[in-house]
Amino acid sequence: MALIVQKYGGTSVGTTERIKDVAARVKKARAKGDDIIVVVSAMSGETNRLIGLAEEMTGNPEGREFDVVVSTGEQVTIGLLAMALTGIDCPATSLTGWQIPIETEGFYNAARVKAISDKRIKAEFAKGRVVIVAGFQGVGCGGDIMTLGRGGSDTTAVALAAALKADLCEIYTDVDGVFTTDPGVCKDARKLEKISYDEMLEMASLGAKVLQTRSVEFAKKYKVPLMVRSSFNDSSGTMVSEEDQDMEKVMVSGITYNKNEAKISVVRVPDRPGIAARLFRPLTESGVNVDMIVQNISHDAHTDLTFTVAKGDYKRAIELVRSEAKEFEAEDVLGDLDIAKISIVGAGMRSHAGVASMMFETLAEAEINVQMISTSEIKISCVIDEAKTEEAVRILHAAFELGKDDVKEESV
Ligand code: ADP
Numbered sequence: 001m002a003l004i005v006q007k008y009g010g011t012s013v014g015t016t017e018r019i020k021d022v023a024a025r026v027k028k029a030r031a032k033g034d035d036i037i038v039v040v041s042a043m044s045g046e047t048n049r050l051i052g053l054a055e056e057m058t059g060n061p062e063g064r065e066f067d068v069v070v071s072t073g074e075q076v077t078i079g080l081l082a083m084a085l086t087g088i089d090c091p092a093t094s095l096t097g098w099q100i101p102i103e104t105e106g107f108y109n110a111a112r113v114k115a116i117s118d119k120r121i122k123a124e125f126a127k128g129r130v131v132i133v134a135g136f137q138g139v140g141c142g143g144d145i146m147t148l149g150r151g152g153s154d155t156t157a158v159a160l161a162a163a164l165k166a167d168l169c170e171i172y173t174d175v176d177g178v179f180t181t182d183p184g185v186c187k188d189a190r191k192l193e194k195i196s197y198d199e200m201l202e203m204a205s206l207g208a209k210v211l212q213t214r215s216v217e218f219a220k221k222y223k224v225p226l227m228v229r230s231s232f233n234d235s236s237g238t239m240v241s242e243e244d245q246d247m248e249k250v251m252v253s254g255i256t257y258n259k260n261e262a263k264i265s266v267v268r269v270p271d272r273p274g275i276a277a278r279l280f281r282p283l284t285e286s287g288v289n290v291d292m293i294v295q296n297i298s299h300d301a302h303t304d305l306t307f308t309v310a311k312g313d314y315k316r317a318i319e320l321v322r323s324e325a326k327e328f329e330a331e332d333v334l335g336d337l338d339i340a341k342i343s344i345v346g347a348g349m350r351s352h353a354g355v356a357s358m359m360f361e362t363l364a365e366a367e368i369n370v371q372m373i374s375t376s377e378i379k380i381s382c383v384i385d386e387a388k389t390e391e392a393v394r395i396l397h398a399a400f401e402l403g404k405d406d407v408k409e410e411s412v
């Protein structure tokens with residue numbers, strides 16, 4: 001007998017009809033004799049609605065009470081799915097994060113999973129019941145409800161699969177799997193049969209929202225076999241697993257974009273030891289994550305420093321940097337919210353040259369200016385004008401021959 005974790009996202013449980021479809025799918029899996037844990041998100045649009053209510057109340061909500069409000073969507077879905085399963089003679093028990101408990105730590109609104117007890121879940125299995133778990137939520141050491149950040153139900157599912165040593169974790173969503181790029185932006189995007197944990201980690205953290213980044217970190221760390229597939233059909237999906245030789249042969253696996261960053265430039269900073277430390281320390285201390293950083297070559301003992309932060313942190317970050325920059329007499333601090341980060345990802349970049357130059361040439365031909373560049377072993381990212389995002393995704397997708405019609409028989 002196997003243990004399977006299935007996770008259904010917002011669109012997959014968007015209406016009571018959809019929840020009945022999910023129940024039928026769960027019953028079918030259960031009929032094979034396996035133990036099943038089902039993790040569900042809030043019904044589509046519900047988390048946004050709850051955030052909207054919190055914003056109406058306080059303008060810029062965060063912290064403990066925000067989590068009390070936004071975690072409720074998932075509780076509705078677990079109850080409804082349990083009713084639907086009971087209605088088709090498939091005994092099921094719904095459980096919230098604190099009933100299990102899923103212990104969390106760190107910050108409200110962006111908590112991390114620390115430990116998961118298997119006691120209650122195993123007791124339900126022993127009674128022959130399917131266990132339905134509310135995604136996105138856990139309980140902190142003080143007993144408070146905490147949420148795991150947007151898209152956090154993916155992490156609930158993978159963390160449960162890791163804790164209970166599940167044989168498979170299936171992420172059911174509204175597309176057929178992981179694509180070469182967002183299928184919502186590029187019609188030509190092609191579904192990948194498989195992708196390595198490392199590539200998926202880069203794609204998720206660089207903007208492909210099909211999996212929350214933390215969920216891929218968990219899957220990689222605990223080697224959880226992860227399958228992304230559609231809840232709307234029976235197609236085979238994408239397997240996320242350890243890298244194999246086929247994956248290395250592929251130069252570029254995918255293209256991602258992220259419109260959620262903003263750029264801050266400190267102009268003519270004195271170029272001497274300790275300045276960067278002083279600039280970034282207040283940001284770290286107030287929980288602002290800095291992503292890309294570029295420092296120019298020094299001219300007459302001065303240099304320019306540019307970096308990016310999440311749009312949500314922009315206001316706080318620029319205020320902190322302005323007050324610091326004033327002290328060491330930087331000429332100016334400039335901000336730009338209209339940027340996007342475009343990235344290409346592929347394990348094969350380790351062994352193939354020329355990927356970066358092809359990316360730059362393709363963007364140049366379309367007269368898209370590259371404002372910042374950063375690279376790792378398996379990715380290259382460029383900051384460009386936000387208005388050019390979709391165009392850049394499409395031309396790069398075509399240039400790297402990632403589309404449906406481009407697949408060649410021989411490996412690259
Ligand atoms: P769920 O509600 O099931 O968690 P999400 O909306 O969080 O679903 O994630 C699925 C969406 O991710 C897709 O509808 C698609 O538009 C988007 N997406 C972005 N990049 C990719 C990609 N490379 N492959 C597949 N989907 C992607």
Ligand code: ASP
Binds near residue numbers: 009041042073151152
């Ligand atoms: N409901 C939460 C969200 O919309 C968590 C999730 O769907 O994964 O972000």
Ligand code: MG
Binds near residue numbers: 211
């Ligand atoms: Mg999601």
